[in-house]
Amino acid sequence: MPSNMKTCPTCLRRRPLVDFPAGGGGLPTHPLCRPCVKEGVKRRLSSRIRSRRQSKKACAQCGQLLPMALFHWIPASRCHHSYCRPCHAAYMAERYRRLKAGKAF
Ligand SMILES: [Zn+2]
Ligand SMILES: [Zn+2]
Known part of the structure; x- marks a missing residue:
């Protein structure tokens, strides 16, 4: 029943x-x-x-309080990158430039 x-x-x-x-x-x-x-x-x-x-985070590089969407998500660390996307891009560009310069000389 x-x-x-x-x-x-x-x-x-x-x-x-x-x-x-x-x-x-x-x-x-x-x-x-x-x-x-x-x-x-x-x-x-x-x-x-x-x-x-x-969902806002202060960028470790420029110190600006920015929305989480502007930070890269690192799946391996399960956290957001401490640099915002523009700073990260600038950092990577600088690193790339230095690497290239290092190889060239
Ligand atoms: Zn209930
Ligand atoms: Zn930044």
């Missing part, structure tokens, strides 16, 4: 199935109840907004 009650794993409240939104991927209902789904969405949104607000 199918139960029309379900326990939400987030709030641990036993609720009727109508309190659970429809689930995707062949699931009859979403695993979390509506309030928890809403809470989760809100939390995800606010954290996204917060990270967007904090």
